[in-house]
Amino acid sequence: MRNMTVRESILKTAARLFYQQGYSNTGINQVIEQEDIAKSSLYQHFKSKEDLLLAYLHLTGAETLARLKEASEHGGSPKQKVLAIFDYLASSVTNESFHGCHFLNIVYELPHDASRVRQQVKLQKESVRDLFRHILGPLENEALASEIYTLFEGALIGHKVHNDSWPVWAARAVVEKLL
Template identity: 60%
Template structure:
């Protein structure tokens, strides 16, 4: 069995803990213990907990965009592509291991002065808006990208609040009417 590189083990462990417990509730000592590393190994790769959070957000952002892009590829038309993204979101949110949007969870926890983290989250969210714009471009409806994005984010928030799929299903019905 091949051993996972130390940096990857740290990010993997921190990612799981940040997602399940939240940033504030996850301590460096817990990450070190669960990753099975020495404290010096952690600080060799990350100067602070904030840097580790940035690495988590960057990696999760790439994975999220891959998943959304793959979902969109299930459709042939822009409308089908958008609906496929909401179908994916519905399946994702129905998983018992889904604890909400990685990025929204973090932004709710952060103080206003956590500029670097907020910028990373904004960058990821802007990439989703851009995905919607690109999907809508062939039918000259890019102007709807922000509305679709707002439905997407709102459905995630509603799902977290109500612990139910109806916000995602409702958003998907609106997308059907819009596009």
């Protein structure tokens, strides 16, 4: 395994802190301290805290989409692929290191005018919706893909509110009936 670059190491630390304690509660000085680097090193790679956040969201979006695609490969039919994604989600929310959806957590914290960050969150969310469209393509029902995407997002929100897996299982049951 190759060594991480300074940029990758900073991003990894910031990602962990943003996810565990939130964007607003994570200061640049905390990242610098945990990385044991000079402030100039951080700013050499990221011009602002928002740029660091955008890099985190971009990286996490790619990782999340890859995991969802991988989960879908456990199914053969479109229905089985979609249900496999919900099974993956159900498994994820029971993991003690799961603190909710990275993207929803961030969007809840930010003011409405944080347009660059909101755009990055929207891109990630659209990639998940596109995954459902792709999987359900053979059914030629784009509206159904959007409905299932909405159930997926609702399951994430329900889990965050209730701190329980039942919203994911309830959404999965609805998906199974729809398909």
